[in-house]
Amino acid sequence: MARKKILFIELQQETNSFSPLQTTIADFGNLILLYSEEIEPVARRTRYQLRGFYDAYDRYGKSDIEVVPVFSAWATSGGPLTLETWTHFLDVIENALRQHPDAAGLYLSLHGAMAVEGGITDAEGELLAWLRQRIGPEIPIGVSLDLHANLTRRMADNATFVLAYHTNPHRDHVRLGFRAAKLLFDTVHGRVKPVMAWRKLPLLKGGGYNIDFLAPMRGIFRRMAQMERQPGVLAVATLMVHIWLDDPELGWSVVVTTDNDRALAERLADELADINWAVRHHRHPEPDTPETALARLRRHRWRTRTGTAVFCDASDAVAAGAPGENTHLLKTLSEQAPDLITYIPIRDESAVNELYELAPGTTWKGTLGGRLEKRFNSPLPFEGIVVSHHQISQSGPILKETGRVVVLRRAGTHVIVTERANPVFRPEFFTQLGLNLWRADAVVVKNIFPFRYFFLPYNRLTLNVMTPGVTLIDVFGIGYERIPRPIFPLDDVRDWR
Ligand SMILES: [Zn+2]
Numbered sequence: 476m477a478r479k480k481i482l483f484i485e486l487q488q489e490t491n492s493f494s495p496l497q498t499t500i501a502d503f504g505n506l507i508l509l510y511s512e513e514i515e516p517v518a519r520r521t522r523y524q525l526r527g528f529y530d531a532y533d534r535y536g537k538s539d540i541e542v543v544p545v546f547s548a549w550a551t552s553g554g555p556l557t558l559e560t561w562t563h564f565l566d567v568i569e570n571a572l573r574q575h576p577d578a579a580g581l582y583l584s585l586h587g588a589m590a591v592e593g594g595i596t597d598a599e600g601e602l603l604a605w606l607r608q609r610i611g612p613e614i615p616i617g618v619s620l621d622l623h624a625n626l627t628r629r630m631a632d633n634a635t636f637v638l639a640y641h642t643n644p645h646r647d648h649v650r651l652g653f654r655a656a657k658l659l660f661d662t663v664h665g666r667v668k669p670v671m672a673w674r675k676l677p678l679l680k681g682g683g684y685n686i687d688f689l690a691p692m693r694g695i696f697r698r699m700a701q702m703e704r705q706p707g708v709l710a711v712a713t714l715m716v717h718i719w720l721d722d723p724e725l726g727w728s729v730v731v732t733t734d735n736d737r738a739l740a741e742r743l744a745d746e747l748a749d750i751n752w753a754v755r756h757h758r759h760p761e762p763d764t765p766e767t768a769l770a771r772l773r774r775h776r777w778r779t780r781t782g783t784a785v786f787c788d789a790s791d792a793v794a795a796g797a798p799g800e801n802t803h804l805l806k807t808l809s810e811q812a813p814d815l816i817t818y819i820p821i822r823d824e825s826a827v828n829e830l831y832e833l834a835p836g837t838t839w840k841g842t843l844g845g846r847l848e849k850r851f852n853s854p855l856p857f858e859g860i861v862v863s864h865h866q867i868s869q870s871g872p873i874l875k876e877t878g879r880v881v882v883l884r885r886a887g888t889h890v891i892v893t894e895r896a897n898p899v900f901r902p903e904f905f906t907q908l909g910l911n912l913w914r915a916d917a918v919v920v921k922n923i924f925p926f927r928y929f930f931l932p933y934n935r936l937t938l939n940v941m942t943p944g945v946t947l948i949d950v951f952g953i954g955y956e957r958i959p960r961p962i963f964p965l966d967d968v969r970d971w972r
Contacts, residue, residue: 479540479579479580479660480580481536481578482575482580483528483544483582484583485547485549485584486546486584487548487585487586488550488586489589489623489796490720491719491795491945491946492719493719495554495848497553497555497592498556499556502553503549505551505878506551506875510545510546511546514544514546514547524584524648525652527651527656528656529542531652531653531654532660535657540663543571545571552794552795552796555591556590556598557592561592561595568606580616582617584619585618585620586624587639590720590722596723597630597722599618603633603634606633615662615663617634617635617662621645622714623715623717624639626714631730635662636671637712638710639714641712642687643715644686667709669732670732670735671732677959677966677971678962679727680715680718680950680963681948695747699713699747705743708743711730711732713728713729713751714727714729717796719953721955723958723959725962726958749971762940762941763940765808765942766811772812775935779916779935783917783935784916784934785919785920785926785938786917786919787920787923787938788919790943790945792921793899794924797896798896799896800844801851802843804819804940805821805844805890808888808919809857813888814886816887817888817918818889818910820893820897820904820919822847822896824894826841826842826843827881830864830881831864835862835863836860836861838858838859839860839883841856842856842857857885859884862889863882863909865879866879866880877893877894879893880893880908882910896921897921898921899920899921899922900929905918950965
């Protein structure tokens with residue numbers, strides 16, 4: 476059999492329309508930015524989509540597939556891409572397409588909630604339409620998305636199939652890449668003919684409770700797994716949307732791909748939309764304010780003797796595009812809980828510049844945070860002792876993303892001042908800086924989902940804190956300008972159809 480040439484492109488960034496910042500090529504460079512032959516050796520060592528892609532290639536593609544890696548780019552969530560960054564990626568793709576006019580298929584590993592400066596709030600839709608125009612209607616484009624993607628008409632119209640994570644917090648990156656690659660190999664060889672049906676739901680529901688293994692989503696993910704075992708079904712997905720993307724098509728969606736069975740795809744898409752819609756009233760627990768969270772921590776302090784409490788700083792979630800410099804929680808903990816051992820990250824590049832000049836043991840007085848985002852936040856006066864300095868050369872990916880770090884301490888309050896924002900997904904963020912989690916009463920994280928999984932060995936009490944901030948969980952307070960109406964829960968919508 477003739478070898479079929481497959482190009483892959485990985486472009487992952489989740490955009491927060493309400494961030495005052497923009498995402499540049501340097502931001503990709505600080506996380507992952509690899510081109511052509513640089514990609515494979517790195518991808519094979521990671522736990523992400525392209526690892527799965529190469530695993531599938533090893534197993535199914537070696538004899539009849541030729542892989543052309545174009546680029547792999549990931550940036551931390553944040554504001555829209557600059558036009559320059561966007562154009563750069565399009566230029567690289569354009570070149571690759573020109574060099575490989577014989578491409579038989581494309582794999583795109585995308586987030587699905589990316590925006591670009593100048594009002595492009597459906598960047599993936601724009602990219603897919605642009606690609607389709609260049610390569611014509613026949614060449615398959617296989618797409619894998621984050622579960623928080625905002626599936627748009629342009630994305631669905633121009634992709635051959637769309638797959639997504641089946642976990643939240645996301646743990647199946649490798650499996651997703653593997654499934655997408657296998658399906659694309661089968662498609663380019665004509666062994667299957669993907670047919671896709673999708674439904675948009677007028678639904679916005681964010682927050683830390685849309686977890687695949689907890690109610691009410693558990694039953695839905697179980698049903699999705701059943702559907703995928705059904706003969707003729709290639710893939711199904713529920714996309715819960717990143718709620719801080721101000722796009723005219725914002726909303727949950729479901730998508731079902733079958734092997735050339737239109738009726739089956741349509742029927743299952745309706746069922747999947749129905750079962751997601753049916754649990755829309757499920758109430759999330761009310762989040763705490765910093766003060767009520769602290770009071771709860773004091774009531775339950777006995778629990779942290781064998782671990783720590785974790786404050787989820789939900790309104791400053793770096794993982795959802797916030798700047799990571801919100802001072803509300805830092806203010807409460809440093810002023811009202813000096814007796815507790817707390818570890819609190821805050822982004823402040825200019826404070827890091829000052830602190831880096833000071834030897835450990837020196838007292839510093841200045842302000843922290845509140846510099847980038849001024850609507851919800853202002854700089855917090857702080858005095859503390861420099862404990863330690865950390866820089867990129869000392870460690871792996873955490874400090875590459877974060878830049879230089881200085882730990883400052885006042886009584887029990889340990890402030891981790893960082894040059895760039897870090898979502899603090901994993902306990903290693905603290906332990907690599909020499910901060911012992913067994914000794915902490917509480918730590919602060921800047922993400923809404925993944926910590927629930929990665930901090931399990933240490934976490935004895937989760938405190939979800941809501942303050943003013945860029946990633947406010949309460950959709951009534953977000954201040955959308957472009958989203959479709961009516962939409963639940965902002966409006967009373969009876970039927971998703
Ligand atoms: Zn996600």
